[in-house]
Amino acid sequence: MRYWLLKSEPAEFSIDDLALAPRHATAWFGVRNYQARNFMRDEMQVGDQAFFYHSSCTIPGIVGIVEISQSAYPDATQFDRNSKYFDPKATRARPRWFNVEVKLTKKTRLISLSELRAQNSLSKMRLLARGNRLSITPVTAAEWKFILQLMKKPEGAL
DNA sequence: GCCAACGTTGGC
DNA sequence: GCCAACGTTGGC
Numbered sequence: 001m002r003y004w005l006l007k008s009e010p011a012e013f014s015i016d017d018l019a020l021a022p023r024h025a026t027a028w029f030g031v032r033n034y035q036a037r038n039f040m041r042d043e044m045q046v047g048d049q050a051f052f053y054h055s056s057c058t059i060p061g062i063v064g065i066v067e068i069s070q071s072a073y074p075d076a077t078q079f080d081r082n083s084k085y086f087d088p089k090a091t092r093a094r095p096r097w098f099n100v101e102v103k104l105t106k107k108t109r110l111i112s113l114s115e116l117r118a119q120n121s122l123s124k125m126r127l128l129a130r131g132n133r134l135s136i137t138p139v140t141a142a143e144w145k146f147i148l149q150l151m152k153k154p155e156g157a158l
Numbered sequence: 159g160c161c162a163a164c165g166t167t168g169g170c
Numbered sequence: 171g172c173c174a175a176c177g178t179t180g181g182c
Binding site: 034130132134 | 162
């Protein structure tokens with residue numbers, strides 16, 4: 001069982017959108033980065049846990065917990081000419097992009113990026129690494145545990 | 159809107 | 171395979 005962090009722009013798809021989705025589940029489609037794809041295709045397993053992170057918004061940060069509910073299969077939007085995720089180089093025989101499915105476990109209080117950065121225990125977290133832009137990053141068991149504890153504390157002044 | 163950092167593309 | 175040019179991400 002592994003831990004992850006999944007970024008989404010709330011203007012595109014927010015934690016509330018997930019809460020409103022049928023079965024509180026969705027395909028994590030639209031990932032067009034090879035490293036992130038490889039994490040989904042090669043490493044994610046049903047039952048893995050992930051933080052849901054809001055990016056490119058007023059206060060970026062972790063807003064919930066999800067579980068991987070289905071392992072990777074070809075992302076349908078790569079074949080859809082009307083989708084902004086259409087990839088002319090992808091074919092059904094040789095799909096290029098994959099997605100897992102995630103299911104909402106719970107919404108949490110907002111753990112902002114600045115609050116995460118203020119934690120010495122998280123100084124090595126991949127999300128916080130200089131120049132990191134990956135939309136899917138691994139989270140260590142220690143980091144996961146620490147952030148779960150953080151969530152129990154009241155929302156800080158940061 | 160700016161811009162640092164990183165990823166991708168394509169000519170050679 | 172190199173690398174310049176270009177595109178994207180995402181915090182600020």
